[in-house]
Amino acid sequence: MTRFIPPVCFSTVAASFAVGLVLLAQLSATVDAADPPGRPNIVWIMSEDNSADYLRHFDPAGAPAPNIEALAAHGVTFDRAFSNAPVCSVARTTLITGCYAPRIGTQFHRRHVAMPMPEDLQMFPAYLRAAGYYTTNNSKEDYNAVKGSDVWSDSSRKASWRNRPDQSMPFFHVQTFADSHESRLHFGEAQMTEPTATDPADVKLQDYFPDTPLFRYTRARYHDRMMKIDELVGGVIDQLREDDQLENTFVFYFGDHGGVLPRSKGYLYESGLHVPLVVRVPDRFQSLAARELGSRTNGFVEFVDFGPTVLSLAGLEQPEGVDGKPFLGIDADPDKVDRRDETLGYADRFDEKYELVRSLRIGDFKYIRNFESFYPDGLQNNYRYKCLAYQQWRELHQQGKLTGAAKQFYEAKAPEALYDLAADPYEINNLWSNPEHATRLKMMRDQLDDRLKSLPDLSFVIEAVMVDEAINNPTVFGESHSGQITKYIDTVNLALLPSEQALPGIQAALEDADPWVRYWALVACSSLGEAAKPLTPAIEKFLVDVEPLVVIRAVEYLAVHSDIDTKPFLYRSLERATNEPELLRMLNTIVFLRDFHGYEVDPDKFQFLPVLLPIDPKGEVIRRLQYLKGEI
Known part of the structure; x- marks a missing residue:
């Protein structure tokens, strides 16, 4: 099916590059003189499908999470961390490549074909492995790009740093917990009799939801899921402590994208992109964070930055061809990180549902370009509508019973949207036609336009x-x-x-x-x-x-x-x-x-x-x- 008009000329990819160990002397300087030089371990703990507002540490209406809060007390909280995509495979491919998915062809969930990595670029754990790290993943991958054979020392349900052949080897480990995945909300009506630890009467519903007992029960049930995630996070910390590795290890906890009540996963609203991120900083390598323990920052970090950050913490050069920038480590200036105020979002096909949406957030203002604005957000996606709350929302729409913000989900959208998140955190009041914001709208439109063309x-x-x-x-x-x-x-x-x-x-x-x-x-x-x-x-x-x-x-x-x-x-x-x-x-x-x-x-x-x-x-x-x- 050769239907594309040939271009006038072709450009080439940059010349090949290599990654090696650098600046070990700087790293060893962070270690107590009585200890031998070393490199930090890095552990990622990911929970599936949860945005920041489901945790009390980020939102007073969220669930308590004492183990995650303890990580933050001995580390750094990133209050403005963002997935670039609001769905698993695209978000995880962005994490593992450090590249914006629409630039490298990995933006569709689920993939029809796996796209090759850009020439001379590898998934970032391959560089760690080549530098002597033991790299493990337990166990979800879900990449839209072709994985090389040298990425993981082990990627399985049994993968652990504890299995490394030489216990002196530094390690990078990824642990994914699915207990907060959207499937945990695919319960039947009979299960609604099951009590929740969280009282449905006490939860705060988003302003765009119909306030029904089902929506309240669904949110309460999800709070319980987040408390379970917190227990699992505590279990990983206990293992590191038992192995005497906790103070050698940077521990990242974050959500793999937003979610998971309706209008979050799959959508470029903050509920789909804004993720929780805390990084526990080990005693032996505090200088690599260059921040006070227990501090918080409003500097923007996004998923393209996570891989480069791990390489920076490990003392490795940044490979050419990635889009991200480190926010910790030898290549990161905390003052400059604190001034970052921009993030790009992209949403394309989600399972069988097609749509093309892009977003740009700068500070507290969010611009969304709905390229197919005539498609309502509520367009059918079979898996999504397994959730009873989704089904009830649609039924109320069909019965003409929705009012106010709850109606928006089943209506055509404006081609572009501008939201003031400080005043409108739920992205309900579109300012695109407000003359007071015309200059800002055009500025953000032009800036997003330039970014999409330059990709x-x-x-x-x-x-x-x-x-x-x-x-x-x-x-x-x-x-x-x-x-x-x-x-x-x-x-x-x-x-x-x-x-x-x-x-x-x-x-x-x-x-x-x-x-x-x-x-x-x-x-x-x-x-x-x-x-x-x-x-x-x-x-x-x-x-x-x-x-x-x-x-x-x-x-x-x-x-x-x-x-x-x-x-x-x-x-x-x-x-x-x-x-x-x-x-x-x-x-x-x-x-x-x-x-x-x-x-x-x-x-x-x-x-x-x-x-x-x-x-x-x-x-x-x-x-x-x-x-x-x-x-x-």
Whole structure:
């Protein structure tokens, strides 16, 4: 499926690089003179799917966690730590590579194919291992990139620093606890009789939730899960103490992204990105933190920074080609870390649900660009809706019983959003149309725009093309097609202009020879909605476009904003799909049109799809088909 217009020229990746041990003398100076020189151990303790506000240490309404609080008392609390992505595989790939996922092609959850690492760059534990560290992971990986054979000394449920062949070896260990995973909230109605240690009457619900007994019980149950996480964290600390390694070891505790009540995991709100992070600093290596024990910082740190920080603590050079910067260790200046005030967020396909959203937070202001703003947040995702709270929220919407902020989850969004988090921590009051914030809105819009173009952001190539055209080297592919990606971004951003300015530009883009310019022009039309109706005759012509996904985008607009019968063209496009992501993208449109615009589809039309393409029998296309056929 070679459908991408060749670029004029190709650029190359930087020359190869190597990593070695440096500055051991500085490290040994941090050790008591009576002890031999050494290097610190580093342990990561990750809890799945929890944002910072579910812990009392970060929010008075959170759960008590004495073991995590004890870590903070002997270390540093990072009050503004962020995952770059609000979902497991993308977040964990960002952690392990130190790279922004849309730059290296690892931004889709779950992956259809594993993307190769950028040339001459390895997952960061490989550098530690080459330098003599014993590297272990217990046990979740969940990477969207191809893992090298030299990353872990052991990655299994039995992996532990205790298994290292030479007990004098320094170690890097990752421990993941799933007791806070969203699946822990997939309980049935019968289980609601089970008492919780946390009183549901005492919990504080987010302002965008309907205040129901079910939502209160769900939050209380999750507080109990966080208290369990705290017990498990204490168990790791006990092991380090038993091994006489606690004061040789930096211990990081953090969530692998936000979550997990509705409107968190999978979304670029603070509830999906803002994670708890405390780092316990060992007595022997306090100078590598250069901070007072028990201190807190508001300096921004994000997941791309975590790998470089570990390398800095270990005294290793930073590899070229990573996007992150250390926030502890020999390469980190605490004063400069404290002044960091920016973080980038990205959300793309989450299981079978497609959407393209980017965010930029600077200080207390958050800018979100909803490139497909016509998709409500509540668009179906099968796994997400196993949660009873999600189901109840949707039922209340369908019954017309939602009011205020609770309604927003099932409504179309604005193409862009600006939130003042100091005044509006739940991101409810969008300031994008407020003239008092026009200057800030434009500044943040332009800054995000520049960042996406400079990456360049491979999501604008779209996944269906990436799996055919970019699989061998997505990073080089992005660099060599950066001019085209810039054009795609500029095209879809026409939706941000007043309609009288936007429509001439969109009309010109619809006539472009590149099908993907036409594709993004049609997305801009759907974002403009009724304001794009003068272009209806032009849009109708694309119902017979040579590119099936261009047809689907035309259907998406016309089915909502015209009386044109689009179904024959939609069904024909399904038959023309040539890979699984392409078909999945089409099914996303069908679910959106059916669920939110009453677009009736014939389930019999889907019977042939699994035999036309090689489709994962347990994958995302099957999930969409099951939902459309009413099988779930």
